[in-house]
Amino acid sequence: xxxxxxxxxxxxxxxxxxxxxxxxxxxxxxxxxxxxxxxxxxxxxxxxxxxxxxxxxxxxxxxxxxxxxxxxxxxxxxxxxxxxxxxxxxxxxxxxxxxxxxxxxxxxxxxxxxxxxxxxxxxxxxxxxxxxxxxxxxxxxxxxxxxxxxxxxxxxxxxxxxxxxxxxxxxxxxxxxxxxxxxxxxxxxxxxxxxxxxxxxxxxxxxxxxxxxxxxxxxxxxxxxxxxxxxxxxxxxxxxxxxxxxxxxxxxxxxxxxxxxxx
Amino acid sequence: xxxxxxxxxxxxxxxxxxxxxxxxxxxxxxxxxxxxxxxxxxxxxxxxxxxxxxxxxxxxxxxxxxxxxxxxxxxxxxxxxxxxxxxxxxxxxxxxxxxxxxxxxxxxxxxxxxxxxxxxxxxxxxxxxxxxxxxxxxxxxxxxxxxxxxxxxxxxxxxxxxxxxxxxxxxxxxxxxxxxxxxxxxxxxxxxxxxxxxxxxxxxxxxxxxxxxxxxxxxxxxxxxxxxxxxxxxxxxxxxxxxxxxxxxxxxxxxxxxxxxxxxxxxxxxxxxxxxxxxxxxxxxxxxxxxxxxxxxxxxxxxxxxxxxxxxxxxxxxxxxxxxxxxxxxxxxxxxxxxxxxxxxxxxxxxxxxxxxxxxxxxxxxxxxxxxxxxxxxxxxxxxxxxxxxxxxxxxxxxxxxxxxxxxxxxxxxxxxxxxxx
Ligand code: SF4
Numbered sequence: 055x056x057x058x059x060x061x062x063x064x065x066x067x068x069x070x071x072x073x074x075x076x077x078x079x080x081x082x083x084x085x086x087x088x089x090x091x092x093x094x095x096x097x098x099x100x101x102x103x104x105x106x107x108x109x110x111x112x113x114x115x116x117x118x119x120x121x122x123x124x125x126x127x128x129x130x131x132x133x134x135x136x137x138x139x140x141x142x143x144x145x146x147x148x149x150x151x152x153x154x155x156x157x158x159x160x161x162x163x164x165x166x167x168x169x170x171x172x173x174x175x176x177x178x179x180x181x182x183x184x185x186x187x188x189x190x191x192x193x194x195x196x197x198x199x200x201x202x203x204x205x206x207x208x209x210x211x212x213x214x215x216x217x218x219x220x221x222x223x224x225x226x227x228x229x230x231x232x233x234x235x236x237x238x239x240x241x242x243x244x245x246x247x248x249x250x251x252x253x254x255x256x257x258x259x260x261x262x263x264x265x266x267x268x269x270x271x272x273x274x275x276x277x278x279x280x281x282x283x284x285x286x287x288x289x290x291x292x293x294x295x296x297x298x299x300x301x302x303x304x305x306x307x308x309x310x311x312x313x314x315x316x317x
Numbered sequence: 318x319x320x321x322x323x324x325x326x327x328x329x330x331x332x333x334x335x336x337x338x339x340x341x342x343x344x345x346x347x348x349x350x351x352x353x354x355x356x357x358x359x360x361x362x363x364x365x366x367x368x369x370x371x372x373x374x375x376x377x378x379x380x381x382x383x384x385x386x387x388x389x390x391x392x393x394x395x396x397x398x399x400x401x402x403x404x405x406x407x408x409x410x411x412x413x414x415x416x417x418x419x420x421x422x423x424x425x426x427x428x429x430x431x432x433x434x435x436x437x438x439x440x441x442x443x444x445x446x447x448x449x450x451x452x453x454x455x456x457x458x459x460x461x462x463x464x465x466x467x468x469x470x471x472x473x474x475x476x477x478x479x480x481x482x483x484x485x486x487x488x489x490x491x492x493x494x495x496x497x498x499x500x501x502x503x504x505x506x507x508x509x510x511x512x513x514x515x516x517x518x519x520x521x522x523x524x525x526x527x528x529x530x531x532x533x534x535x536x537x538x539x540x541x542x543x544x545x546x547x548x549x550x551x552x553x554x555x556x557x558x559x560x561x562x563x564x565x566x567x568x569x570x571x572x573x574x575x576x577x578x579x580x581x582x583x584x585x586x587x588x589x590x591x592x593x594x595x596x597x598x599x600x601x602x603x604x605x606x607x608x609x610x611x612x613x614x615x616x617x618x619x620x621x622x623x624x625x626x627x628x629x630x631x632x633x634x635x636x637x638x639x640x641x642x643x644x645x646x647x648x649x650x651x652x653x654x655x656x657x658x659x660x661x662x663x664x665x666x667x668x669x670x671x672x673x674x675x676x677x678x679x680x681x682x683x684x685x686x687x688x689x690x691x692x693x694x695x696x697x698x699x700x701x702x703x704x705x706x707x708x709x710x711x712x713x714x715x716x717x718x719x720x721x722x723x724x725x726x727x728x729x730x731x732x733x734x735x736x737x738x739x
Contacts, residue, residue: 121721136729137736160722171736173698176691176707177726259691 056114056312059102060304061095062135063087063122066158066186067271068094069301070102072113073309077145081106082298087158091125099128115315117308119300121160133307135300136164136175142303143267144170147291151263154253154282154290155299156272158186163256165263176259184252186271188221189278192245195228196238203242207277210243212236217248224248243277250281257286267291269299322609323579324602327539327566331559332546336381339549340431346371347432352498355411355431357449358440359643360464363490363636365551366507370498372438373431374548378414379407379713383596387429388713394422406682406714408449415457436497438490439463443685462493466643475644482644483637491636504635510552511630511639518623520560521547527567528613528670532582534570537612538602539577541593544618577611584609585731586671588705590616590663591678591686596713604724608731614670616662617686660693667703674734675705676727681717704733 057080062069064087071082083101087094095118103109110128118126119138126132135155143153144166153164161184165173178184193200214236218224224245231241249272257266266288272278273296283289293299347353354364357375364372382388388410395413396402398420402409417424418433437459439450447463454461464485469478491502521543527534543563550556569575576582587605589612594601605611625642632638666672675697677690694705706726711717 121725134725134729134732136725137732172704172729172733174691174694174704174706175729177722261695 056309057108057112058305058308058312059099059113059116059128060138060301060306060308061099061116061118061126061129062120062138062298062301062304063091063095063118063125064120064135064157064300065122065160067297068098068120068122069298070095070098071298071301071305072102072106072108073302073305075309077306077309079302079305080108082295082301084295084297087122091122092127095122095126095128115308115312117304117311119304130308131311133304136162136172136177138300138303138307139269140164140166140172140303141170141306142299142301143269143293145302145306146293146299147265147267149265150267150291152257152260152266153299154257154266154268154270156185156249156253156268156270156278158271161185161253161256161270161272163253163260165260174260176256178252178256183221183224184249188224188249189245189272189275191221191225192228192242195225196232196241198238198242201274203245204274204276204278206239206242207246207275207280209239210237212240214240214244215247216241216244243281246275246277246281247285249278250285253282254285262286262288264288265291267293267299269293269296271297273297320580320584320609322584322606324536324606325575325577325579327535327563327570327577329539329542329563331562332542335546335550335555335559339545340381340428343371343373344432352435353432354436354438354494354497355434355453355459356438356440357407357446358438358442358464358466359639360438360440360486360490361548362507362510362551362639363486363502364436364438364494364498366504366510367494367498367502368500368506370436370494370500373434375407375411377545377548378431379410380545380593380595382410382414382429383713384598385426385429386596387426388596389715390425391417391429392714394424397422402716403682405445405449406680406711406717408445408452409682410713411449411453412456415453419457433457434459436493437461438494441465443683445683460493460497462490464490469644479637479640479644482640483634486636486640507635507639508630511625511628511635512552513554513557514547514552515625515628515630517547517552517557517560518625520557520564521622522624522626524560524563524567525619527571530571531586531671532574532576532578533586533611533613534567534575535577536602537589537615537618538593538598540618541598544622547622578606578609582609583611583613585611585673585734587612588614588663588667588670588672588675589678590675590690592617592680592683592712594678594710594712594718596715597710597718600718600720601723604720604727608728610674610727610731612676614666614672616659616666619666620662659689660696663693664697664700667697667701672703674703674730676730677705677707679707679709681709681711682714683712702737704730704737706730 118129123132164175354372391413395409398416450461
């Protein structure tokens with residue numbers, strides 16, 4: 055029985071998923087990438103192995119993905135996060151045609167054909183606007199825990215616009231909104247709507263096709279999820295653990311490659 | 318184990334000396350007291366044919382500067398001068414260079430400093446072009462003439478538009494060239510330049526045909542590098558010699574089945590849309606070659622360059638004949654031919670050159686090609702099942718090019734092609 059691993063080394067977090075020979079998740083791990091991606095990949099694999107009660111030698115094939123995919127020393131191969139997210143999402147939700155992934159420092163929208171393969175995709179340009187990092191900075195400016203940001207959205211009563219999508223300028227905007235007496239919840243909702251607007255533009259470029267899956271750490275923020283749903287007028291399917299969709303996809307591909315080798 | 322692909326570059330070493338000579342001669346011309354014209358767009362030829370004025374091709378300068386790794390330094394000078402960073406980078410480059418000269422700012426390679434112009438000639442394809450000329454005029458006091466080049470919406474528009482352009486050239490441009498140079502525009506000289514030049518272009522266009530071969534004997538980058546001689550040595554024997562040699566190499570490669578990519582030819586044939594990334598040609602090709610991917614056809618290098626097959630170099634009105642060349646090339650027309658011209662032309666290229674995937678280069682500072690790119694990708698994907706991606710970047714400004722992002726996009730495109738092949 056071939057056990058395989060998918061390791062997604064992102065700019066903020068590193069994720070590992072271990073699958074058994076039947077494609078079942080044995081364990082997974084999510085940890086901060088820090089500044090040493092190679093070390094993060096090693097540690098994350100170790101953590102996942104430990105949770106599954108396995109050792110290094112039990113893994114037959116490892117596939118690296120994410121911006122730091124080149125840092126996975128154990129990797130037998132690398133595949134981009136576009137393909138991995140598409141595969142992961144399509145396995146979790148076979149009816150998916152669009153994936154919105156918002157990670158630490160980038161966001162992407164992927165179009166998926168009826169056969170579960172990528173048809174087209176767009177990625178954000180070179181800035182953290184509308185990403186996990188953006189939300190972190192905003193949480194800091196609001197002096198709230200990042201985990202509270204989503205709940206605050208639902209407590210909002212008054213519409214507040216956060217117009218700047220530059221992380222640094224948005225931070226000053228938040229501070230001045232505070233100074234003008236706006237409530238935390240309203241500002242948090244304004245931030246979620248600002249992200250949603252940006253994502254809506256990317257969805258527009260790829261072309262919206264239901265069902266739409268949202269993955270990445272930001273999918274854990276129910277406020278952003280709701281704000282996107284309102285903009286694109288479609289409900290989003292969010293996996294139980296949205297952060298591991300890329301690593302899961304990588305593990306699925308690893309598993310297929312293993313069977314191809316064995317077969 | 319996957320195949321290790323390597324580039325098998327064509328010998329384009331003849332280009333370097335021709336390019337260097339062009340810029341050297343420009344500097345020498347100024348020293349000898351000749352006048353200098355900086356030209357953007359296709360109107361340079363009228364200055365080129367007039368005695369006592371040497372012309373410099375502005376887009377060529379961007380390629381020259383970018384190719385020599387000097388673009389960043391000159392662009393930085395433009396910013397120091399106060400130019401906005403999101404201004405078209407070709408424009409900024411010239412502002413930077415002029416600012417360096419006028420302010421005597423230090424430069425690590427003085428060869429990139431051109432003589433200041435006495436005349437600016439613009440052929441306005443885009444709105445930036447006239448601002449570009451006007452700004453240099455205002456800042457450095459150089460006379461500027463901009464010729465409007467409206468797009469043809471249908472073939473019926475052509476006679477009217479050709480007349481409009483010809484009149485502008487005769488009434489505005491040529492008098493300005495004559496005034497600045499102190500010489501008469503010489504029609505016979507223009508004919509004598511165009512005769513060998515036409516022959517050169519036809520050979521060059523024959524070379525293009527080799528992109529149809531599978532495996533391809535060369536890449537679009539080899540072709541891009543080979544753009545220079547047709548303008549830099551216009552109508553000169555060395556230009557003809559260069560393309561004859563290029564054609565010979567391509568014929569030899571085809572005969573002996575030598576591909577542009579070792580060991581056994583390309584695995585992915587890619588279409589490239591938009592400007593070529595002059596400062597980053599090496600960087601981009603290194604992201605493709607290891608996978609056996611090469612760019613082999615594109616709108617810009619084909620459409621934008623002359624197709625003078627049916628041009629009459631003996632025409633009485635040789636001024637009009639050049640305008641006819643701008644408008645009547647079938648490929649140039651397809652670009653201008655109404656809202657779907659661009660997409661139809663791309664579809665044509667995709668089928669003719671057996672393309673597997675498309676790269677749309679979206680310049681952050683020039684919108685010339687960018688509008689509607691995602692839509693074209695989606696339409697073509699639907700119609701032919703050929704995937705495409707947009708790459709954000711710039712032709713010469715390294716601060717707008719993020720290698721990791723581009724690599725991920727290219728790799729994802731190749732994975733998408735693979736998935737369709739299975
Ligand atoms: S904006 Fe583009 S088309 Fe216009 S002058 Fe600049 S590079 Fe040329």
